[in-house]
Amino acid sequence: MRAVVHTRYGTPDVLRVEEVERPNPAADEVLVAVGTATVNRTDCAFRVPTPAFVRPMTGIVRPRRPILGTEFAGEVVAVGPAVTRFAVGERVFGVNTGRFGTHAEYVCVRQDAPIAHVPEGVDLDVAAAIADGAILALTCLRWGRVGAGQRVLVYGASGAIGTAAVQLAKHLGAHVTAVCNTPNVDTVRGIGADEVIDYTVEDFTGNGLTYDVVLDAVGKHSYRKCRRSVAPGGRYVTTDLGFLAQNPLLAVLTRWSRRRVLLPIPRYTRADVEMLGQLAESGRYRPVIDRRYPLEEVVAATRYVETEQKTGNVLLTVRADAG
Numbered sequence: 001m002r003a004v005v006h007t008r009y010g011t012p013d014v015l016r017v018e019e020v021e022r023p024n025p026a027a028d029e030v031l032v033a034v035g036t037a038t039v040n041r042t043d044c045a046f047r048v049p050t051p052a053f054v055r056p057m058t059g060i061v062r063p064r065r066p067i068l069g070t071e072f073a074g075e076v077v078a079v080g081p082a083v084t085r086f087a088v089g090e091r092v093f094g095v096n097t098g099r100f101g102t103h104a105e106y107v108c109v110r111q112d113a114p115i116a117h118v119p120e121g122v123d124l125d126v127a128a129a130i131a132d133g134a135i136l137a138l139t140c141l142r143w144g145r146v147g148a149g150q151r152v153l154v155y156g157a158s159g160a161i162g163t164a165a166v167q168l169a170k171h172l173g174a175h176v177t178a179v180c181n182t183p184n185v186d187t188v189r190g191i192g193a194d195e196v197i198d199y200t201v202e203d204f205t206g207n208g209l210t211y212d213v214v215l216d217a218v219g220k221h222s223y224r225k226c227r228r229s230v231a232p233g234g235r236y237v238t239t240d241l242g243f244l245a246q247n248p249l250l251a252v253l254t255r256w257s258r259r260r261v262l263l264p265i266p267r268y269t270r271a272d273v274e275m276l277g278q279l280a281e282s283g284r285y286r287p288v289i290d291r292r293y294p295l296e297e298v299v300a301a302t303r304y305v306e307t308e309q310k311t312g313n314v315l316l317t318v319r320a321d322a323g
Helices: 041-047 052-058 124-128 132-143 160-171 182-190 223-229 243-253 270-282 295-306
Strands: 002-005 016-019 029-039 071-079 091-095 106-110 115-117 151-155 175-180 195-198 211-216 230-238 260-262 289-294 313-317
Touching: 002 295, 016 295, 029 124, 029 295, 041 052, 041 295, 071 106, 071 124, 091 124, 091 270, 115 270, 124 270, 124 289, 124 313, 132 160, 132 211, 132 230, 132 270, 151 160, 160 175, 160 182, 175 182, 182 195, 211 223, 223 230, 243 260, 289 295, 295 313
Parallel strands: 151 175, 151 211, 175 195, 211 230, 230 260, 289 313
Antiparallel strands: 002 016, 029 071, 029 106, 029 313, 071 091, 091 115
């Protein structure tokens, strides 16, 4: 089978498409013919890897898992003898958490992994981008205790996490202010934001308004700058460690303060993937797709993701004949 392989750490140029042996499913695994995957910041971080302290997980000297890719959508082509949830011929999507391997024509996934059946009427391109960014967004919203009537500001509202956060916060009943750059204003408004701030024109930290939750979906802001935008009793929720890894310390120091810093730890579950699939099927949530690249152009796709200017999700078409 064809797969994107990297045997050393480095720039996107270490990625190459090779013929490798097709995996065989274990007793509790399904073998999926991958139609579409995504290229996301997790893939990029594990290819370098950053921060350096993750190397015990990724491999000290060289990558422990040479095939990257977490999100996928495809068709089950074989099942292990203990599999009861899926059958050959069914379309599935989700996240191969911690195991990677979706940047390949076939991948083995445990049946109890955060995967689900592709909803009726949803194509594989959309299904492949449903789960990862949305689960990270959902984690942040839950930690922030977002609910009906709350005022939520999403900074970095045009990325994979941000576009999901805007839609899911609206689904939870919040009033959402989205912050993005000029080219993405219409896109973010189109997915349901109540208000959109173009950060190239206005600095939201200086407009005097406060929010119950300020969610930094791209990890580019700081609590120091955002503090006056967080209402008393509110929360600053971030997806990144911050400058000099300050956010874990701030999370401890602000635990009993009037304004809390939160650095959520995502938990991928089958129930959440199924729920997100239902929202996608009903039209209440739809992942935003920026660009599509064929498998052979994975280096270009990765470079584009690393510009940090993508809107929503970047797809990798693994099998052009998949539907």
